[in-house]
Amino acid sequence: MRLEPKPSPSIVHTLLYPAGAIVATLLVASLLVMAAGASPFNVFWLVLKGAAGSQFALVETLTRATPLIFTGLAVAVAFRAKLWNIGAEAQLYIGAVMTVVLGTGAVTLPSLALIPLIMISAMFAGALLLLGPALLKTRFGVDEVVTTLLLNFIILLFVSMLLEGVLKDPMGLGWPQSKRIIAEAQLPRLIQGKRLHFGFVIAIASALVTWVIMKKTVLGYEMRAVGHNGEAARFAGIPVNRVLMKTALLSGGLAALAGFSEVAGLKGNLTLDLSPGYGYTGIVVAMLAMLNPLGVIAAAIFVAGIFVGADAMSRSAGVPSYIAQVMVATALLTMVTAIMLTRFRIRWR
């Protein structure tokens, strides 16, 4: 068999194949639900209800989507330039560290000055963290996949060290957690008494800004050119290495905002379980969005809905909530296959 590019992908296929990917994902999930001794329809209904069935559910889904928008954007930007940043998890944690370093009373400023200061510092830290692997890639030819992956483990241990050392809350009863951030550093809640916070607004704004950068600026054009064909881009006079550096700074900064927003908007302090793999899930979000920054918003809400819905379902139907991760991973694999099928035709022999 061989793959032939289609001259112009048909609209029917563009809709049909992704729909097929969703059906395939639901089929896989159904098998697992049945293996767990429950009825798929009941379980899917409970997931849907838990994700979007009430105001509480919707608010919870949007809250969970917030960090995923940031990490999804980080991955989308990097992958567009074929910079394989698998380290959004580490960049998220570094952003969170900066937030508690500056936000727990070391600096006292009014909110309108303090919050932007913390945001910029967090982005700066995340950007620097990805600059390392990007420099190693361009200067020494070290594969960034491995370095960013290994940095996830290094940074998590570093955070653990800080939480048991200099950042440890003396009032924390011995738990490895930081002090709570001061009131001026907290992001306001969007709805009184609900968990949804201003971080969601920042996430949407970041997606819009990223979209403008990717589609309307020279840098965005260069990033796409480098990702499409690095050799050709170099030949056309694009400074490939410099573009990769800028991509790394942007990507690392976006991922760090996830950590900032989780601490300043939701948790109030830093613990070792701040992120249940948001950095890795960001890869799924970015791919489902086909690396489109605006698509990231929808994909993040979709993925967050599955997680929130599965948590609620798991409490009532007794199917382990790990089903959510299985569905998300399956959706990733089926969706990349579907996207390929809309662009290529399979010729048997």
Place this chain on the structure above:
Amino acid sequence: MEAFEILFTTSLWVAAIRIASPLIFATMGELICERAGVLNLGIEGIMTVGAFAGWFAVYAGGDLWFGVIAAALAGAAFGLLHGVLTVPLGLSQHVTGIGITLLATSLTYFIYRIALPEVTSPPKIESFQPLAIPVLSDIPLVGPALFNQTPLTYLAYATVAIVAWVLYRTPAGLAVRAAGENPSSVEAQGISVTAVRVGAVMAGSALMAIGGAFLTMSAFNSFFFEMINGRGWICIALVVFGSWRPGKALVGAILFAAFDAYQVRLQQVTGGIVPYQVFLMLPYVLSILALIAVARRATYPKALMVPYQKGER
């Protein structure tokens, strides 16, 4: 100089070989995949699957070797999935690999939860026990380290020899290497590049899974979450460090493991002045430094990550 004396203790080297064993299996597995031209980032998840499948087969009443086979088959199944998606369908090997890791890991945890709903602490199995090889194990220092280990460690040594022999001395190995260097030459021989690559990914994934199973069936005797803990990613670094050669990769794995065993012992010597996290970081930092050291003269298989289309040049 206590920190230096540790290097001459038998227990350090016994531990080093024990730590190296799962890495040897998984590194050989990744090496086969990459030699055929396919990067397999599914390694971390496939090791998790292997760790669970091997342990669970024994827990369910199977023989220990049956557990090893169960792990290998489970690994090969995920290898088949990775192979089909990346070779004939030509999907991004990075994205697919990460997807396989996410899928394999979450599926394992899901199945663990439905298979053992009520357990609070993970059940234990009768794991592989050390088997002293007569005469050889009596050699001071090296003897107990190399020749008083479990049968799975001996299988790891054998795997290196077999992988090296197959790659360099058999037609199948030649086809695998050619598929990773110059796939059209394989096609010119009338051999299907797709079959060679998918086959290599399946075989490699089976080895990764056995590496995972070593943890639950030989190093420890039960399965717990997140037990692979980045070992798969380390193995990817070890393949680069070993410049895609089984012998060099073996040396790399043992050096890495010796360092890992050494840092654990060094923690006790320093007596808590340096935070323990610093020591735990060292193996990961060392991997990055090793990559930087070899990067300039690394010779990747030329067709690594290049999808092959029949009749295209």
